[in-house]
Amino acid sequence: MKVVLFGPPGAGKGTQAKSICNRYSIPHISTGDIFRKNISENTPLGIEAKKYIDNGQLVPDEVTINMVKDRLQAEDCKLGYLLDGFPRTVHQANALEEFLYDRKESLDTALLIQVPSEFILERMTGRRVCPSCGASYHVKFNPTKIESKCDVCGSDIIQRKDDSEETVKERLAVYERQTQPLIEYYKDKDLLSVVDGTKAINEVFESICKILGSE
Ligand code: ADP
Ligand code: ADP
Ligand code: ZN
Numbered sequence: 001m002k003v004v005l006f007g008p009p010g011a012g013k014g015t016q017a018k019s020i021c022n023r024y025s026i027p028h029i030s031t032g033d034i035f036r037k038n039i040s041e042n043t044p045l046g047i048e049a050k051k052y053i054d055n056g057q058l059v060p061d062e063v064t065i066n067m068v069k070d071r072l073q074a075e076d077c078k079l080g081y082l083l084d085g086f087p088r089t090v091h092q093a094n095a096l097e098e099f100l101y102d103r104k105e106s107l108d109t110a111l112l113i114q115v116p117s118e119f120i121l122e123r124m125t126g127r128r129v130c131p132s133c134g135a136s137y138h139v140k141f142n143p144t145k146i147e148s149k150c151d152v153c154g155s156d157i158i159q160r161k162d163d164s165e166e167t168v169k170e171r172l173a174v175y176e177r178q179t180q181p182l183i184e185y186y187k188d189k190d191l192l193s194v195v196d197g198t199k200a201i202n203e204v205f206e207s208i209c210k211i212l213g214s215e
Helices: 013-024 031-040 044-053 061-072 090-102 117-125 165-179 181-188 201-212
Strands: 002-006 028-030 081-084 109-114 127-129 136-138 192-196
Touching: 002 013, 013 028, 013 081, 013 136, 013 201, 028 031, 028 061, 031 044, 031 061, 031 081, 044 061, 061 090, 090 181, 109 181, 109 201, 117 127, 117 165, 165 181, 181 192, 192 201
Parallel strands: 002 081, 002 109, 028 081, 109 192
Antiparallel strands: 127 136
16 A cells, blocks of 8 residues: 655644554655654755755755655565655655656555644644654643653653744745645545544544555
């Protein structure tokens, strides 16, 4: 199964991706997580990406596309994967389509988690993440069991630098301008599925499982 997960910042992509990948035993490929890992390791890719991420801008398409193509050629992607946060532009979507076409493969679904912008700020400013395993929490909507410790791996959770109010507003504007066109793009290709991301986390997951089926 090959699935694309998209939606505004704070829609719940990361949260749902973890559950989907457990349920369907496919790798979780989050471009945001890959960039953050490179930033923490100070690699050339990380140094380049940081300039954009800290300002709420997208990392340039060519950098992002090459990174994803590399990742998709790894052995664990043979039977499928979930792309979380890629594609984010029509150019990226075309590159993915070409990559799949060359391999005689295709996407099963492009899943949009729809959340109106008035929900986003509270979600993002209350978000806490685990720097080790990428798990996402919320101070009010999804707190950790033990204060400040990741439920999955026990690391100290942190607030992302780009989750400040100012950067979130910029990211939302970037989403509307550069990523929202993907809704029409995938609708035209008959690949679009939409879930209501304003529901509780477990309800959103149930809706997603209904769409993905029992594969
Ligand atoms: P994204 O990867 O789309 O940016 P996350 O999965 O990190 O989003 O979720 C953003 C924030 O909102 C996190 O703090 C998360 O705990 C919280 N969250 C996710 N889904 C829901 C939901 N259905 N209801 C309320 N809060 C949610
Ligand atoms: P969120 O979970 O809030 O949607 P991500 O963790 O997916 O955010 O991404 C964090 C940042 O990494 C983005 O704001 C952007 O700067 C960069 N990024 C992630 N994915 C992409 C992509 N496909 N293209 C360009 N930049 C990306
Ligand atoms: Zn963790």
